[in-house]
Amino acid sequence: MPTPRHHLNRERRRQARADQSAPGPEGPVGLLTEPAPATRRRTAAKPVREDREQKEEGKAKEKEAAARARHRTPLLLVLCALTLLLGGFAGWAHGRAGELRDDPARANTALTDPARTSEIKGRTAEAVAALFSYDHTDAAAFDRAAKTFLTGKAVEQHRTLFAGVLAQAAEQKSVITTTVTDSAVERIDGDRARVLVYADQSSVSTAGTARKKDRDQGAYAGAMLAVDIVLRDGSWLVEGIDTFGR
Amino acid sequence: MSGRREHPMTRAVRPRAGARPVLAAALGLTLVAGGFAAWTGQAWYAAAHDDSAAYAAERDRALAAGEQAVQNLNTLDHRQTDRGLDLWESSTTGELHRQLVDGREEFEGQVKAAKTVTTARVLAGAVTELDDRAGRARLLVALRVTVTTPDRKSTDKDSRMLGELTRTDGQWKLSGLGQAPVGGTATG
Numbered sequence: 001m002p003t004p005r006h007h008l009n010r011e012r013r014r015q016a017r018a019d020q021s022a023p024g025p026e027g028p029v030g031l032l033t034e035p036a037p038a039t040r041r042r043t044a045a046k047p048v049r050e051d052r053e054q055k056e057e058g059k060a061k062e063k064e065a066a067a068r069a070r071h072r073t074p075l076l077l078v079l080c081a082l083t084l085l086l087g088g089f090a091g092w093a094h095g096r097a098g099e100l101r102d103d104p105a106r107a108n109t110a111l112t113d114p115a116r117t118s119e120i121k122g123r124t125a126e127a128v129a130a131l132f133s134y135d136h137t138d139a140a141a142f143d144r145a146a147k148t149f150l151t152g153k154a155v156e157q158h159r160t161l162f163a164g165v166l167a168q169a170a171e172q173k174s175v176i177t178t179t180v181t182d183s184a185v186e187r188i189d190g191d192r193a194r195v196l197v198y199a200d201q202s203s204v205s206t207a208g209t210a211r212k213k214d215r216d217q218g219a220y221a222g223a224m225l226a227v228d229i230v231l232r233d234g235s236w237l238v239e240g241i242d243t244f245g246r
Numbered sequence: 247m248s249g250r251r252e253h254p255m256t257r258a259v260r261p262r263a264g265a266r267p268v269l270a271a272a273l274g275l276t277l278v279a280g281g282f283a284a285w286t287g288q289a290w291y292a293a294a295h296d297d298s299a300a301y302a303a304e305r306d307r308a309l310a311a312g313e314q315a316v317q318n319l320n321t322l323d324h325r326q327t328d329r330g331l332d333l334w335e336s337s338t339t340g341e342l343h344r345q346l347v348d349g350r351e352e353f354e355g356q357v358k359a360a361k362t363v364t365t366a367r368v369l370a371g372a373v374t375e376l377d378d379r380a381g382r383a384r385l386l387v388a389l390r391v392t393v394t395t396p397d398r399k400s401t402d403k404d405s406r407m408l409g410e411l412t413r414t415d416g417q418w419k420l421s422g423l424g425q426a427p428v429g430g431t432a433t434g
Contacts, residue, residue, distance in 0.1 A: 079272040086279035093286035100293035105302045112298040184372030184386040220429035
């Protein structure tokens with residue numbers, strides 16, 4: 001019997017047309033996804049199944065994506081927070097380390113650098129002995145010492161200190177000998193240092209018989225001074241002489 | 247309707263393409279920050295636990311205590327001998343402390359009779375030896391001592407002090423004090 005089938009087809013076509021003009025909730029097609037009129041017009045059952053599959057697939061994907069998004073958002077936040085935290089700590093630790101390194105106690109390497117400390121003490125003793133000794137028989141040695149060990153304002157300080165002494169020493173044919181008895185490094189700051197020096201100074205005059213007694217006895221004096229030294233071209237030079245206002 | 251339906255699909259796809267690089271970048275930044283944190287943290291730790299820094303700090307503590315103690319022992323006012331001599335005793339330890347306690351009365355009498363006021367100023371000071379563990383140190387202190395007699399005359403005298411320090415209960419105190427000897431060594 002063709003009629004029911006024909007009727008059915010007509011009905012379907014009408015339904016499809018009605019769907020197209022006004023997609024309503026009444027038809028099962030309208031409820032489902034993707035208006036694919038061509039497909040739908042041919043068969044109703046197939047698109048329904050496809051749509052269902054698609055819907056289910058979509059829902060699954062949506063769920064998955066949502067789950068992933070839910071998972072991802074905190075992860076991103078955690079990473080950001082972690083970055084800030086670590087960055088903050090890095091900045092703070094850097095500051096603290098710098099502060100500690102810049103501590104004046106640490107900047108001063110006197111004693112903490114034993115090799116340099118003893119090198120400085122030795123060099124200072126040598127310089128002070130040469131600079132504060134005078135032998136009338138070898139006056140040139142005195143100038144040589146000044147040239148060898150002095151730099152900067154110490155040249156002038158040394159000259160001032162010895163201005164009166166030299167004339168007298170030459171006249172009295174004196175021999176002044178200075179020996180460092182104790183020294184301690186107050187401070188080493190890179191290529192600069194300050195050394196506290198205790199020295200013994202003996203002065204012997206060899207002029208004339210009138211001063212025989214002086215010559216025999218000699219005169220001793222204890223001196224104390226602080227010496228600023230600086231490293232220039234691999235050797236330490238005296239840059240300042242502090243006699244503490246004496 | 248169809249637009250709304252499409253949305254979840256694009257949302258599902260777009261983050262996959264867009265968030266991966268963002269996430270990767272965030273992870274990269276975190277790792278870089280972690281690297282910096284480790285580096286600076288290590289530098290900080292090293293700086294905080296530096297042996298030579300601790301030694302330098304101890305050297306400065308010993309010097310400060312030593313200079314103060316040497317100054318204390320060269321300061322005495324005949325009008326306040328009790329206070330002055332108490333300070334002497336609290337600045338010292340060991341043999342020096344014992345000597346000061348033993349000779350206290352006699353010395354107090356001498357100062358009261360002489361009516362002198364002695365003050366001292368540290369010109370310079372430096373540590374020559376420091377045994378951090380044993381708690382012993384030696385130092386040089388260049389001192390200017392001013393003695394004022396009852397007739398208000400004052401005289402300055404420079405002293406080349408050699409001090410010996412001992413650490414007791416975490417505090418550096420003088421256990422020996424003397425003047426650097428003059429002469430005898432420079433005979434040549």
